[in-house]
Amino acid sequence: MVEYVPGIPILKPYIDADNKAYWDAVKEEKFVVQQCNKCKNYYQPPRPMCPECLTLDTMEFVPSTGKGEVYSYIIYTTDKMAYPAMKIPYAVMVVEMEEGVRITANNAPDIDTDEIYIGMPVEVTFAKIDDDLTLYQFKKRKS
Amino acid sequence: MSIKDKTAIAGIGLTEYSTGTDLTEWALASLCIKNAAEDAGITVKDIDGLVKDIDDGWDCSYVQKTLGIDNLLYSSESHWGTSSMLNAISAVASGTANNVVYYRSRKGATSDKRSPSDYRVAKETMDDSISILRIDFYEPFGLVNPVGCAAMIIQRYMNEYNIKPEQMGSVVTGITEYGAKNPLALYTDKAVTMDEYMNSEMVADPIREIECAKGVDAGIAILITRAEMAKDMKQTPAIIMSAAQGAAMNGEFFTGYNQEKMTALPEMVSMGDELYRIAGITAKDVNVAQLDDRFTPMVPMQVEALGFCGAGEGAAFCEARSLPINTAGGSLGEGFMDSNRIVEAVRQVRGTSTSQVDNAEIILYAAGAGGPADGLIIRK
Numbered sequence: 001m002v003e004y005v006p007g008i009p010i011l012k013p014y015i016d017a018d019n020k021a022y023w024d025a026v027k028e029e030k031f032v033v034q035q036c037n038k039c040k041n042y043y044q045p046p047r048p049m050c051p052e053c054l055t056l057d058t059m060e061f062v063p064s065t066g067k068g069e070v071y072s073y074i075i076y077t078t079d080k081m082a083y084p085a086m087k088i089p090y091a092v093m094v095v096e097m098e099e100g101v102r103i104t105a106n107n108a109p110d111i112d113t114d115e116i117y118i119g120m121p122v123e124v125t126f127a128k129i130d131d132d133l134t135l136y137q138f139k140k141r142k143s
Numbered sequence: 144m145s146i147k148d149k150t151a152i153a154g155i156g157l158t159e160y161s162t163g164t165d166l167t168e169w170a171l172a173s174l175c176i177k178n179a180a181e182d183a184g185i186t187v188k189d190i191d192g193l194v195k196d197i198d199d200g201w202d203c204s205y206v207q208k209t210l211g212i213d214n215l216l217y218s219s220e221s222h223w224g225t226s227s228m229l230n231a232i233s234a235v236a237s238g239t240a241n242n243v244v245y246y247r248s249r250k251g252a253t254s255d256k257r258s259p260s261d262y263r264v265a266k267e268t269m270d271d272s273i274s275i276l277r278i279d280f281y282e283p284f285g286l287v288n289p290v291g292c293a294a295m296i297i298q299r300y301m302n303e304y305n306i307k308p309e310q311m312g313s314v315v316t317g318i319t320e321y322g323a324k325n326p327l328a329l330y331t332d333k334a335v336t337m338d339e340y341m342n343s344e345m346v347a348d349p350i351r352e353i354e355c356a357k358g359v360d361a362g363i364a365i366l367i368t369r370a371e372m373a374k375d376m377k378q379t380p381a382i383i384m385s386a387a388q389g390a391a392m393n394g395e396f397f398t399g400y401n402q403e404k405m406t407a408l409p410e411m412v413s414m415g416d417e418l419y420r421i422a423g424i425t426a427k428d429v430n431v432a433q434l435d436d437r438f439t440p441m442v443p444m445q446v447e448a449l450g451f452c453g454a455g456e457g458a459a460f461c462e463a464r465s466l467p468i469n470t471a472g473g474s475l476g477e478g479f480m481d482s483n484r485i486v487e488a489v490r491q492v493r494g495t496s497t498s499q500v501d502n503a504e505i506i507l508y509a510a511g512a513g514g515p516a517d518g519l520i521i522r523k
Contacts, residue, residue, distance in 0.1 A: 002285065011287065013279030044401050045280050051392070071400070072299035074291055075348040083285040089348075092286040094295055094400045102400045106284050118302045135283055 001109035002137075008085035010129055019046045021061045027134050029126040032061040033099050044101035066124035067141055068097040073116045089113050095122055095138055108139035147421050149236040151373035151380035152521065154183025154366035155486050156244075160329050160477055162252045164360040169201040171248035171362030173209035179244055179364035184377030190366070192217035192234050192243030194227040200248040200362075216240040223388075223396075224435070224510035225481045226517040231367045232386045241372070245365045247482045251358030281398055290355055290438065292397035293513050294347040297440040300406040301349060304455035306443070308349075312340035313462040314439045315353055315475070322472020325497045330357045331476035354439045359478025365485055381492040381521040384505070385421035389414025389516040396514040408441075411448035411509065414516040419450070422520045424505065426450035429520070431491050431500045432466055433484035433508045436473040441512040449509065470498040481510045485519065492523050 004010070015023050025032040034043045036050035038058040049056050073093040076082035082090065091113040096102050107116060108125045122138035129135055156179025158164075158171050166174070172195075180187045187210045193203040194217075203218040217240035219230045231243040286292060300306065315335050322331030335353060343353040373380035391409035393401045402409055419425055426449060434445045443457030446468075452460040461468065471477060471487035490496040491503040509518040 011278075011282035013283055015279075019279060072295045072302075074286075074294040074298055074350075075345075076285065076291060077345045077348055078352075080352070081288060081290050081346045083282075083287040086285045090285055092281075092284050092291065092295070094299075104281050104284055104286060104398075104400065118299065133283070 001111065002090045002106045003087040004129070005085050005087060010085055010133060011083070012133055018048045022046050025061060026126070026136055029134065031064045031066050031124040031136055033064045033097065033101055035060055035062045035099075042099040042101045044103060064124070065098045068095040068103070068122055068138070070094070070116060070118055070120040070122060070138075071096040071102055072118060075113050091116055093122075093138060103136075105135070106137050108137040110139050145421055146232060146236045146386060147384055147423070148370055148382055150232050150367050150383045151370045152365055152383065152485075152489050153368045153373040153376045153378060153380055154179040154181075154185070154364075155489050156180070156182055156362075156364040156366070157486065158248075158362040160327055160359050160361045160483075162329065162360070164250070164253075166360075168199065168248040168250055168362075169205055169209070171250075171360070172200045172206050172246050172364075175248065175362030175364040176206060176210060176244050176246055179366045182378060183366050183368075185242060185366075188212065190242050190244055191215060192231065192240035194218065194230045194234075194243060194245045195220045196225070196227050196247055197222050200246055206246070217243060223515040224517050225485065226388045226511075226515065228365070228367075228485070228519065229386050229388055229517060231365075232383055235367050235369055241368060243367045245367065245482070246362065247480060248362035249358075249480060250360045251479055252360045254358055286398075289397050290350055291347040293438045293441060294350040295400065296397070296405055296444075296513055297438070298349050300440070300444055303406055304458070306458045308341065309337065310443070310458035310462050311354070311440045312337050313458075314436075314442045315340050317461065317464060318436060318439065318469045318473045318475055321470050321498045322476030325471045325476060328472035328476025329359070330478060331472050350438055350440065356437045356474030356479035359480060361478065361480055361483075363480055363482040363486060365482060365489075379493045379523065381489045382523070384424070384520040384522055385418045386519045387414050387417035387421065387517065389417065389511075394515055399514065406444060407454065408444050408448040408512055408516070410514065410516040411445055411512055414509070414511075414518050415449040418507065418518050418520050424520070429466070429505050429507045430503045431470060431488070431506045432468050433470070433473075433488045433506065434468055435481070435510050435512040436469055436475065437479050437481075437512075439473075439475065442468065445509060445512050448512075449507065467498070467500045470496050470500065484508055484510075488519070488521055492521055
């Protein structure tokens with residue numbers, strides 16, 4: 001799990017028309033992925049145009065199953081390199097979702113940093129960081 | 144039309160490499176360009192083109208003010224590693240300008256001394272190009288710097304091919320052996336031993352501090368001119384056989400995690416293919432390589448991407464010392480500049496390296512492992 005140091009702001013996403021629907025869904029604790037409704041390809045990070053169809057209006061955010069496997073991860077182990085608002089050691093994981101896109105996030109409180117491994121089954125959960133910011137995290141998955 | 148053999152590196156100019164200088168980046172840039180002209184045996188007034196990286200050094204118009212260059216036929220800047228070199232080479236090969244200097248001036252050591260709580264300020268003023276990317280999907284989760292972002296790729300690589308830490312250690316021991324012989328390698332007094340490596344501190348597990356380039360305050364300038372002009376200048380010209388960049392789909396600056404196979408370094412693969420195609424050679428013809436060692440565990444992935452060995456064989460290739468790599472001690476010794484490895488490639492052509500490779504005919508330089516890549520192949 002990650003623990004925050006009070007008083008130091010978390011770096012927040014810069015929200016614009018290309019990613020607003022993604023972060024709005026997160027705020028409501030719904031996890032969505034971007035999909036082109038014409039070619040059905042999934043994309044991450046979100047983008048305004050489908051690189052397959054070259055269309056703007058086919059890009060949608062659709063509900064994800066929220067399930068995936070750890071594709072890679074790292075553990076920040078020293079203040080010299082870590083972001084000061086987060087207590088070390090903390091982990092960051094890249095999770096390959098069932099839709100095929102890979103999502104970067106932290107581990108939820110039920111996963112200790114030293115039990116993460118590549119291939120670990122995980123699923124999305126949410127954490128309210130402060131009044132303005134809700135983030136997704138990954139917790140253990142049984143099925 | 145090809146740029147093969149049309150241009151050459153005729154001069155290299157350095158300032159002192161230091162752990163902290165009172166000179167500004169403007170002063171460092173001015174000084175290294177002056178030194179490059181002197182090295183080539185031309186006057187500063189003969190320089191008619193200037194290029195720089197967008198994220199460090201001072202704008203060309205400032206440098207023009209200090210060097211007294213009346214007119215610039217060409218000036219530009221571009222992102223990513225040393226891809227601006229390609230601008231300089233293209234400008235000379237096309238005849239747009241005659242003597243174009245690519246320069247980089249950074250106060251990397253001074254920036255490193257900032258405390259983590261100055262992070263936001265530091266990030267805005269340091270060279271780290273992360274600020275120009277869509278960082279929204281990484282930074283809120285505390286993945287905030289190149290070291291952590293690169294470690295993600297390295298973890299996956301070590302897992303895919305069952306790479307042992309000792310094998311990554313052999314990259315560090317090998318490069319620092321060269322650094323120990325190079326007086327300009329201010330951060331390497333002696334070669335790192337395997338014991339020291341194995342006992343060294345993790346910073347972004349699996350990356351150790353000992354594997355990360357140090358920041359250095361320095362200016363480096365590289366003078367490109369037409370190959371036939373270079374022959375009449377002071378130094379042995381380093382003929383540019385090829386220069387290329389690689390930018391693959393879904394590539395990002397160390398966060399291309401949605402590339403289908405990120406550990407294959409797709410940008411480096413396409414850049415290397417292009418380098419060899421233009422030069423008309425294969426990896427087998429390369430005698431010395433100067434590879435991106437900002438984080439040394441990226442080196443085994445690069446030797447694979449550049450065709451020196453097969454997928455998953457890079458660590459064993461480095462361990463066996465199958466090719467001289469980073470013969471000046473790389474970024475571990477001289478600090479992170481990238482272009483200091485171009486300088487070492489030129490030394491190998493001139494025969495002035497402190498670890499001179501016998502019969503160094505063809506030297507490959509690469510930058511941008513884990514992101515958009517660029518590189519050169521040079522020869523005598």
